Amino acid sequence: AVVSTQSTGQVFWTGPDPEGQTKFWDWDWVTESSDNTREFLIHYIRYGIAFLTNIPLNLEMKEILHDGLGIVRAIRKTVFPEVDIVRFKNNPTNSGYGTGALPGHTDLCYYNQTPHVQYFHCLENTVKGGESFWVDAFSVVREMQETVPELVERLRTIPMTFRYTPPGTGVFHLTNHPIVQFEKLNGDIYQVTDHPWTMDTAMFARTHPLETRIKWWEAYLHYRSLIEDTERTYQRRLIGGEFVITDNWRVYHGRKEFWWQEGQERVVSTSYMDWNHMASRIMSTEKGEHVFLEIDQH
Numbered sequence: 001a002v003v004s005t006q007s008t009g010q011v012f013w014t015g016p017d018p019e020g021q022t023k024f025w026d027w028d029w030v031t032e033s034s035d036n037t038r039e040f041l042i043h044y045i046r047y048g049i050a051f052l053t054n055i056p057l058n059l060e061m062k063e064i065l066h067d068g069l070g071i072v073r074a075i076r077k078t079v080f081p082e083v084d085i086v087r088f089k090n091n092p093t094n095s096g097y098g099t100g101a102l103p104g105h106t107d108l109c110y111y112n113q114t115p116h117v118q119y120f121h122c123l124e125n126t127v128k129g130g131e132s133f134w135v136d137a138f139s140v141v142r143e144m145q146e147t148v149p150e151l152v153e154r155l156r157t158i159p160m161t162f163r164y165t166p167p168g169t170g171v172f173h174l175t176n177h178p179i180v181q182f183e184k185l186n187g188d189i190y191q192v193t194d195h196p197w198t199m200d201t202a203m204f205a206r207t208h209p210l211e212t213r214i215k216w217w218e219a220y221l222h223y224r225s226l227i228e229d230t231e232r233t234y235q236r237r238l239i240g241g242e243f244v245i246t247d248n249w250r251v252y253h254g255r256k257e258f259w260w261q262e263g264q265e266r267v268v269s270t271s272y273m274d275w276n277h278m279a280s281r282i283m284s285t286e287k288g289e290h291v292f293l294e295i296d297q298h
Helices: 033-047 061-068 137-147 147-159 200-205 210-227 275-283 294-298
Strands: 003-005 010-014 024-026 049-053 084-086 103-106 118-123 130-137 159-166 173-177 178-182 191-194 235-237 242-246 251-255 266-273
Touching: 010 033, 010 137, 024 130, 033 049, 033 275, 061 118, 061 266, 103 130, 118 275, 130 137, 130 242, 137 147, 137 191, 147 178, 147 210, 159 200, 242 251, 266 275
Parallel strands: 024 049
Antiparallel strands: 003 010, 049 242, 084 266, 103 251, 118 242, 118 266, 130 235, 130 251, 159 173, 178 191
């Protein structure tokens, strides 16, 4: 269901809507013409999420982005491979490679600027369980603005420390972000940043007095209770040949627990991209029509 909109043209949502944010777009149709591709990507901007289906199983991430969608030289390098293959591993240092449930979150919060766009390509899924789900965090923030604005103000002004230091890797990433940020010019919701299991709560305790921490946790727990409300989520068991683009500054993603057995696989590939490349692809159409120019501030 649609709950409200922003001056950017973004539409906030709760739960599934087959004609809206959870519409599945056919690969052959989307890649048939530049106009069709552009329509698909504008749908992504509007809802913060877009689904592709019926992708040939022999196509890999870069072929989908470069040859299919025409988004070139766009994959952002991070601590993970440019195209990260996520499948079951015994005793992983990162819970994403295990079988357990993953609560809703945004990715790479320990970067000073988190990647804006995330690509998620299901290559194979024959395990029991492992459904994916998504939540529009902007709709949560908007509801809190209307009901408990003082809690939103705490999430806006009190930063949390995020840290990623996987053992035995020599990797050390640490930064601070507020959970919620707003556009300075017009007050629109601009970005959410939230990854519960990379929060450095010890550092948070060292850098903030007790009274501030109590206020922050009160606000954050209320926020998380809304994020984790199943009535707000869209859940789907992805199959091979399905592809999801999410706005990593807006839409949370997560996973239900799955059960792995010999001979079964749950294999997905993921990549990230900065916003400018998406905007460039939309604006550089043959017609050159200036649509959604107001989202340049995004």
